[in-house]
Amino acid sequence: MKLHAMYWSATGTTRKVVREIANVLSAHLGGKVTVHDFTPPEAREAAYSFGKDDLVVFGTPVYAGRVPNVLLPFLKTIAGGGALAVPVVLFGNRNFDDGLIELCGLLEADGFHTIAGAAFVGEHAFSRTLAAGRPDADDLAEARDFAVRIAEKLTHGEGLDTPVAVRGETPLRPYYTPRDRAGQPVNILKVKPKTDPAKCDGCGKCAAVCPMGSIDPGDFRTVKGICIKCCACEKTCPTGAKYFDDPGYLYHKRELELGFARRAENETFL
Numbered sequence: 001m002k003l004h005a006m007y008w009s010a011t012g013t014t015r016k017v018v019r020e021i022a023n024v025l026s027a028h029l030g031g032k033v034t035v036h037d038f039t040p041p042e043a044r045e046a047a048y049s050f051g052k053d054d055l056v057v058f059g060t061p062v063y064a065g066r067v068p069n070v071l072l073p074f075l076k077t078i079a080g081g082g083a084l085a086v087p088v089v090l091f092g093n094r095n096f097d098d099g100l101i102e103l104c105g106l107l108e109a110d111g112f113h114t115i116a117g118a119a120f121v122g123e124h125a126f127s128r129t130l131a132a133g134r135p136d137a138d139d140l141a142e143a144r145d146f147a148v149r150i151a152e153k154l155t156h157g158e159g160l161d162t163p164v165a166v167r168g169e170t171p172l173r174p175y176y177t178p179r180d181r182a183g184q185p186v187n188i189l190k191v192k193p194k195t196d197p198a199k200c201d202g203c204g205k206c207a208a209v210c211p212m213g214s215i216d217p218g219d220f221r222t223v224k225g226i227c228i229k230c231c232a233c234e235k236t237c238p239t240g241a242k243y244f245d246d247p248g249y250l251y252h253k254r255e256l257e258l259g260f261a262r263r264a265e266n267e268t269f270l
């Protein structure tokens with residue numbers, strides 16, 4: 001069985017968990033892990049196809065309770081070819097809602113066969129306090145334990161006939177909508193990060209990590225394309241020059257930090 005770790009991960013939390021699971025699977029099943037990181041825009045221009053000898057640990061974050069919608073056109077192009085898949089979503093301590101069940105359905109529709117699934121917690125993209133530092137050592141231990149149970153399931157060959165059943169609803173519920181104090185929807189779709197010119201030293205790391213390729217390489221202060229609020233630029237900037245000042249966005253961020261401060265649990269399905 002050829003092992004693959006395939007993921008989109010703007011701030012690196014999905015990457016950590018997917019790679020941990022794939023590495024432990026390779027230790028148990030043998031063989032090297034091939035990594036397919038489709039975070040950079042150019043990586044989503046390539047064609048990906050798999051076959052019956054492949055096992056793919058496949059990860060995306062949860063955005064608004066679902067698979068990030070900007071990834072859907074690309075995800076639909078992948079040819080599963082009967083490969084086994086382990087869908088994994090990463091959520092920022094609120095809830096994964098229908099993100100995992102949606103990813104399972106997308107992979108099944110691509111021709112993968114899903115044999116296990118998981119939702120893990122990672123530091124919220126918007127925040128440095130919400131699930132700060134997660135996935136942490138305990139989360140990664142759970143990821144390793146999950147991988148061991150997948151390896152056992154494969155070795156025993158039991159329960160492999162039907163797609164994995166995970167928590168979530170079908171038909172999929174609408175995207176999660178943040179609300180303001182008056183209960184009105186907060187629309188952050190058009191919000192973009194700003195740059196403090198006094199702090200920006202022009203290193204260009206923000207443009208290099210933007211998964212939408214939206215930061216102008218000729219002027220790092222300009223976001224010329226769409227912003228999905230992944231916060232990779234803000235979290236990567238070595239001088240703290242990137243920031244958001246939209247009142248609706250900041251209200252939603254604070255509301256999440258206050259309302260979802262408890263330690264959310266990872267959930268695994270086999």
Ligand SMILES: Cc1cc2nc3c(=O)[nH]c(=O)nc-3n(C[C@H](O)[C@H](O)[C@H](O)COP(=O)(O)O)c2cc1C
Pocket residue numbers: 008009010011012013014015060061062063064065066090091092093094095096121122123124125126176228229230231
């Ligand atoms: C636009 C946006 C929407 C998000 N929506 C949710 C959500 O509905 N529930 C949740 O728990 N976390 C949510 N998060 C947090 C992400 O799931 C979390 O930061 C994830 O770990 C990021 O993955 P990455 O580090 O691999 O990029 C959201 C993050 C962003 C940027």
